[in-house]
Amino acid sequence: MSILVNGGTRLVVQGITGHEGAFHAQAMLDYGTNVAAGVTPGKGGEWVLNGKVPVFDSVHAAVEMTGADASIIFVPARFAGDAILEAADAGVRLIVCITEGIPVKEMLVVRDVLARRNVCLLGPNTPGIISPPHTKVGIIPGEITFAGNVGVVSRSGTLTYEVVHALKLAGIGTSTCVGIGGDPIIGTHFVEILSHFEGDSQTDTVVLIGEIGGRDEERAAEFIAGGMTKPVVAFIAGQAAPQNTRMGHAGAIIEGGVGTAAEKVAALRAAGVRVAHTPEEIPGLVRGR
Amino acid sequence: MRLHEYQSKEIFTEHNIPIPQGRLAATPEEAKLIAEELHGAVVLKAQVLVGGRGKAGGIRLVRSPDEAEEEAAKILGTRIKGIPVRRLLVEEAINIQQEIYFGMTVDRERAETLVIASGEGGVNIEEVAQASPERIARLGVNPLLGLCDFQARNLAAEIEIPRQLWRAFNVLALSLYRAYQNLDATLAEINPLVITAEGRLVALDGKIILDDNALFRHPAFYDKRDISAEAPEETEARKFGLAYIKMDGDIGCLVNGAGLAMATMDIIQHKGGQPANFLDIGGGASAEKVTAALRILLADPQVKSVLINIFGGITRCDQVAHGIRAALAEVETQVPFVIRLAGTNEAEGRRILADASLETAATLTEAAQIAIARAQAVMV
Numbered sequence: 001m002s003i004l005v006n007g008g009t010r011l012v013v014q015g016i017t018g019h020e021g022a023f024h025a026q027a028m029l030d031y032g033t034n035v036a037a038g039v040t041p042g043k044g045g046e047w048v049l050n051g052k053v054p055v056f057d058s059v060h061a062a063v064e065m066t067g068a069d070a071s072i073i074f075v076p077a078r079f080a081g082d083a084i085l086e087a088a089d090a091g092v093r094l095i096v097c098i099t100e101g102i103p104v105k106e107m108l109v110v111r112d113v114l115a116r117r118n119v120c121l122l123g124p125n126t127p128g129i130i131s132p133p134h135t136k137v138g139i140i141p142g143e144i145t146f147a148g149n150v151g152v153v154s155r156s157g158t159l160t161y162e163v164v165h166a167l168k169l170a171g172i173g174t175s176t177c178v179g180i181g182g183d184p185i186i187g188t189h190f191v192e193i194l195s196h197f198e199g200d201s202q203t204d205t206v207v208l209i210g211e212i213g214g215r216d217e218e219r220a221a222e223f224i225a226g227g228m229t230k231p232v233v234a235f236i237a238g239q240a241a242p243q244n245t246r247m248g249h250a251g252a253i254i255e256g257g258v259g260t261a262a263e264k265v266a267a268l269r270a271a272g273v274r275v276a277h278t279p280e281e282i283p284g285l286v287r288g289r
Numbered sequence: 290m291r292l293h294e295y296q297s298k299e300i301f302t303e304h305n306i307p308i309p310q311g312r313l314a315a316t317p318e319e320a321k322l323i324a325e326e327l328h329g330a331v332v333l334k335a336q337v338l339v340g341g342r343g344k345a346g347g348i349r350l351v352r353s354p355d356e357a358e359e360e361a362a363k364i365l366g367t368r369i370k371g372i373p374v375r376r377l378l379v380e381e382a383i384n385i386q387q388e389i390y391f392g393m394t395v396d397r398e399r400a401e402t403l404v405i406a407s408g409e410g411g412v413n414i415e416e417v418a419q420a421s422p423e424r425i426a427r428l429g430v431n432p433l434l435g436l437c438d439f440q441a442r443n444l445a446a447e448i449e450i451p452r453q454l455w456r457a458f459n460v461l462a463l464s465l466y467r468a469y470q471n472l473d474a475t476l477a478e479i480n481p482l483v484i485t486a487e488g489r490l491v492a493l494d495g496k497i498i499l500d501d502n503a504l505f506r507h508p509a510f511y512d513k514r515d516i517s518a519e520a521p522e523e524t525e526a527r528k529f530g531l532a533y534i535k536m537d538g539d540i541g542c543l544v545n546g547a548g549l550a551m552a553t554m555d556i557i558q559h560k561g562g563q564p565a566n567f568l569d570i571g572g573g574a575s576a577e578k579v580t581a582a583l584r585i586l587l588a589d590p591q592v593k594s595v596l597i598n599i600f601g602g603i604t605r606c607d608q609v610a611h612g613i614r615a616a617l618a619e620v621e622t623q624v625p626f627v628i629r630l631a632g633t634n635e636a637e638g639r640r641i642l643a644d645a646s647l648e649t650a651a652t653l654t655e656a657a658q659i660a661i662a663r664a665q666a667v668m669v
Binding site: 023027107140214280 | 400414418475502545600632652
């Protein structure tokens with residue numbers, strides 16, 4: 001099995017008639033994803049992707065007519081917060097928001113609303129999720145990975161590609177690769193994904209790709225130390241990066257002494273995680289060498 | 290986008306938050322004039338976007354208009370932590386009885402606004418937070434409800450503001466939250482918020498940071514960004530949608546994606562080199578973006594070699610290779626390059642670069658080693 005998506009996932013693409021939306025909807029369809037519907041307000045009734053996919057005016061209509069249970073969002077940032085709320089209101093159980101840079105104020109409202117619903121939001125600013133060989137909800141290139149037993153979870157985009165590609169070159173495939181997103185306020189954090197992988201029979205090792213800033217990696221370390229049985233390999237980007245610009249005294253008070261790469265690496269190592277110095281070391285650590 | 294103290298105080302005034310009387314001065318004469326208007330002692334405050342301004346000598350208390358002119362002449366035109374002082378805020382001096390800290394920002398982990406207050410405000414607030422965290426009151430705000438009356442009241446009680454000021458504090462707290470929300474701020478801070486000898490609350494200093502992603506809703510601030518505190522290359526990069534941060538090393542980096550850009554710098558450092566910069570060209574990697582990026586990189590005289598690392602996902606490596614060739618044809622340089630392309634159409638991309646006699650590497654580690662070797666060869 002995989003996590004969050006599988007062969008039965010029925011996808012609605014919000015913003016399917018836009019440049020990005022159309023391109024990636026086709027790529028997902030080609031990979032084997034069941035792209036059930038698209039949504040562009042005002043273009044309901046059209047058919048796109050060579051007449052294969054119907055377009056609806058609303059996510060509600062798309063869900064009602066096609067039974068879609070997951071949504072992917074390609075609409076511009078200033079409309080994307082509303083698009084997430086619409087998808088949640090229509091009752092899908094997974095929302096993947098590719099769009100980056102949604103204003104923080106809107107994301108706080110989105111998070112508050114989503115907390116009262118049974119829905120998982122990946123992103124904003126995520127490359128999405130891929131479960132080889134046939135399901136991807138996102139923009140991760142299909143050919144850089146294949147089906148296997150390593151679960152990958154990451155805050156990055158191209159760095160994730162680098163890692164799964166390095167795994168592929170070493171003959172290691174992935175069960176599911178999940179991008180949780182790089183925006184300041186995101187829907188799902190490392191801990192939830194680690195918990196999914198822990199319960200997934202196809203996954204036997206997890207690769208975690210973190211970066212400087214925030215406290216997500218520290219929380220992941222606590223979770224792992226608190227009873228995760230599957231081995232975890234990690235890489236933290238940003239050891240050589242300039243220090244984060246601090247957000248006034250308030251930011252310093254909240255974030256305290258956490259957020260640097262060195263602190264994250266130390267927290268993960270203390271939890272028994274093998275931490276790679278470079279992405280290219282990851283396949284060797286996954287093999288236990 | 291960080292606002293200056295005087296801009297933050299303009300916003301405070303619009304939201305009925307009391308501030309000291311005063312105005313901006315760009316010359317010593319203006320400072321003298323303002324001091325005359327205000328009668329009595331005034332404070333000169335350098336308007337520069339750096340922390341620790343007071344400790345660096347950017348704030349002076351003076352007793353007379355003549356002294357104001359004299360001291361203003363000493364501060365204006367000097368640099369504080371490298372940033373030129375162009376304007377001073379000249380304000381009436383306030384008789385301070387107590388300094389309070391009051392601020393709000395985004396708690397990323399809890400996904401809510403966190404309001405923070407302390408009865409021990411002032412420049413050492415971070416030390417207070419470290420040494421005695423119980424002296425700092427914190428409170429989460431529901432985004433749909435906003436800051437509630439009772440929450441502000443409880444804060445006032447918790448940080449032991451005198452009872453007769455609870456009402457004034459309540460009004461001020463809710464006003465600051467309203468300003469924070471109206472402006473799409475990610476930080477609004479009053480430090481210190483003072484209780485004056487006369488028993489009034491006054492915002493002595495203010496700091497506001499706006500959410501860059503929400504600036505489209507605030508066109509008035511669009512052109513008010515003060516770029517004097519950032520390197521000119523960073524300003525130039527922003528124009529082209531590139532994220533660039535200058536560093537001290539000698540190996541220039543050009544990468545697509547922030548995470549991969551950081552990982553590339555990490556590998557350079559891990560292999561014994563020093564990155565000259567962080568540069569994320571984002572998605573697409575068009576010839577135009579690559580050209581702009583290379584121009585910015587090569588303008589740094591410290592750069593001895595350049596590592597280009599592109600992972601083609603949806604972006605195709607052959608397109609990127611054409612982009613790099615077009616850019617190098619336009620930007621003349623003797624600096625050696627090493628290019629690592631991986632992902633979609635990488636073989637084709639490498640062939641295009643080989644045709645132009647550009648050095649390529651198969652792996653990230655190899656690319657880093659070559660870039661370091663080339664940089665060292667330039668030095669000897």
